[in-house]
Amino acid sequence: DTGVSQDPRHKITKRGQNVTFRCDPISEHNRLYWYRQTLGQGPEFLTYFQNEAQLEKSRLLSDRFSAERPKGSFSTLEIQRTEQGDSAMYLCASSLMGVSYEQYFGPGTRLTVT
Amino acid sequence: QQQVKQSPQSLIVQKGGIPIINCAYENTAFDYFPWYQQFPGKGPALLIAIRPDVSEKKEGRFTISFNKSAKQFSLHIMDSQPGDSATYFCAATLDKIIFGKGTRLHILP
Numbered sequence: 001d002t003g004v005s006q007d008p009r010h011k012i013t014k015r016g017q018n019v020t021f022r023c024d025p026i027s028e029h030n031r032l033y034w035y036r037q038t039l040g041q042g043p044e045f046l047t048y049f050q051n052e053a054q055l056e057k058s059r060l061l062s063d064r065f066s067a068e069r070p071k072g073s074f075s076t077l078e079i080q081r082t083e084q085g086d087s088a089m090y091l092c093a094s095s096l097m098g099v100s101y102e103q104y105f106g107p108g109t110r111l112t113v114t
Numbered sequence: 115q116q117q118v119k120q121s122p123q124s125l126i127v128q129k130g131g132i133p134i135i136n137c138a139y140e141n142t143a144f145d146y147f148p149w150y151q152q153f154p155g156k157g158p159a160l161l162i163a164i165r166p167d168v169s170e171k172k173e174g175r176f177t178i179s180f181n182k183s184a185k186q187f188s189l190h191i192m193d194s195q196p197g198d199s200a201t202y203f204c205a206a207t208l209d210k211i212i213f214g215k216g217t218r219l220h221i222l223p
Contacts, residue, residue: 043158100207103160104159
């Protein structure tokens with residue numbers, strides 16, 4: 001299967017701890033996106049990469065959040081000093097450049113901060 | 115600051131009926147208007163998309179109607195089936211996707 005995969009699928013952590021999520025996009029896709037979705041809401045854009053370059057970050061992405069895509073393949077999203085308000089589904093998506101409306105989403109990582 | 119407004123929040127339709135979901139946008143720089151479908155526990159999946167210079171697009175039972183002057187667009191699902199029960203998001207793109215808040219659709223058997 002060559003879809004977008006995310007790991008872990010679920011993460012429970014205590015407030016103040018750091019967490020890291022991984023996303024593996026579709027191999028030929030050069031764009032990778034991170035979104036956050038809370039219950040009953042649409043996904044909210046966080047950041048995106050074209051190859052290894054981070055091209056845009058949302059104002060939602062506080063300085064506690066950092067994302068990387070070191071070799072233009074997989075990506076990691078780290079949240080430092082987690083807060084209860086960080087509890088959400090974190091979705092990763094990938095696309096080809098120029099077809100940004102056609103993004104393929106992974107199943108998400110559900111984060112619960114206690 | 116919500117750039118794509120979607121209504122209704124939820125919708126219940128009898129099997130075979132035609133649910134209609136409406137959206138409005140503000141930014142005229144958006145270059146595509148996709149609709150995504152999401153089932154519980156899954157990521158959203160692209161259903162259909164339209165460019166702003168096209169007034170209507172059909173793919174199977176799904177139709178987008180687009181009114182550029184009113185900055186509104188809608189999704190119609192013909193001959194709806196219980197398997198169409200899901201959350202639908204309208205969206206607009208400018209590199210990234212800006213999603214509406216979603217419509218939870220339930221098709222009664």
